[in-house]
Amino acid sequence: MSPDNKSTFTLDGKTVSYTEGQTIIQAAMAAGEYIPHLCFNPEFKPHGSCKLCTVKANGRQTASCTQQPQPGMVVESDTKELNDERRALLQMLFVEGNHFCPSCEKSGNCQLQATAYQLNMMSPHFDQFFPDRPVDASHSEYLLDFNRCILCSLCVRASRDVDGKNVFALSGRGIKSHLIVNAKSGNLADTDFTGEDKAAHVCPVGVILKKRVGFVIPIGKRTFDEHPIGATPHPTVKGA
Amino acid sequence: MTTPIKPKLKVATTSLAGCFGCHMSFLDIDERLLELLKLVEFDRSPLTDIKHCGPCDIGIIEGGLCNAENVHVLREFRANCKILIALGACAINGGLPAQRNHLSLPLILEEVYHAQHGLVDGFIPNDPELPLPLDKVHPIHEVVKVDYFIPGCPPSGDAIWKVLTDLLAGKEPELGHGLIHYD
Known part of the structure; x- marks a missing residue:
């Protein structure tokens, strides 16, 4: 050497x-x-x-x-080989959840969506799972829409390592893996989660959403409407 | 000697379980429609009111599959079109109509036609002319092979124009940043 x-x-x-x-x-x-x-x-x-x-x-x-x-x-x-495989991973993430972008407040600020744009994902390719994942709107300030969870565990890590609260966890194995809230009721309202928590601001997709601000920045003027995600090494998302 | 006239490409379009928003967006190519009409002629389409699709070069499908008729129409398009394009979110992933997929069909029919407050003597329509709803709404690529996809709800007129002009020029269609949108 x-x-x-x-x-x-x-x-x-x-x-x-x-x-x-x-x-x-x-x-x-x-x-x-x-x-x-x-x-x-x-x-x-x-x-x-x-x-x-x-x-x-x-x-x-x-x-x-x-x-x-x-x-x-x-x-x-x-490379074409790696980008083709990345696109297939994205397609699997899209069909496993319910990623209905037109109704998602995170559209345009979503890393999953922006990465799919970047990698030219034109269709989900695979058959949709259409899983049944109820939302948790129990908290007065925040909404949890599990339909969009990609199991990145960023909220789990933020709540555990930064907030010291352990509000979130991944439960189950394999295809049954899912995000849970650490409360006896399973509801976010029954935890000490607040908007000041780091965990409230790390979701790369549209699971953890602050209520009543969803369309403050209109669709078309959001982070990845203006610049593709690959324009910077790691995105800073508007309003995050 | 006269130069041979280049035959126009035949294009068919339809809306299955969609809202016609993608067709409205197609009309958003505005005066470019006149340019397009020099190159193509329309077969079955809401624009011509032709009821069945004959042999075509390009078929454009808006909407997903929510009932048996949608599946028949889609198969007719696939059988007749050399190139099939899925236009918009509903054709590509089920879109808005697919939001019913986590509810059972009997429950929805019961709720909409019978149980809801204010429906006096409501009953679930059963006229034999009505196509039967599918248990779940499906994107079209789950039933036939789809050659190209134009995502968006709706895709912009510019995105539709880009794909059509790329195809007419014999190129692989490509939507860059700003034209590829899922919302």
């Missing part, structure tokens, strides 16, 4: 430097490079579950949010 390539790797042919302990996606973001992702948020410990950030590192597929780079590593991300 030559000393030149110490602490650098290549991402789609571009040289990216990294510091000890950084993952591939963290180093890429610091260098201003976008790798598609949903469950990763730079403020939180990686979860490695959505697999959208999968890259090829030295020819092997790995989640770039959990994989640390090696000196001289050759990382491929924006």
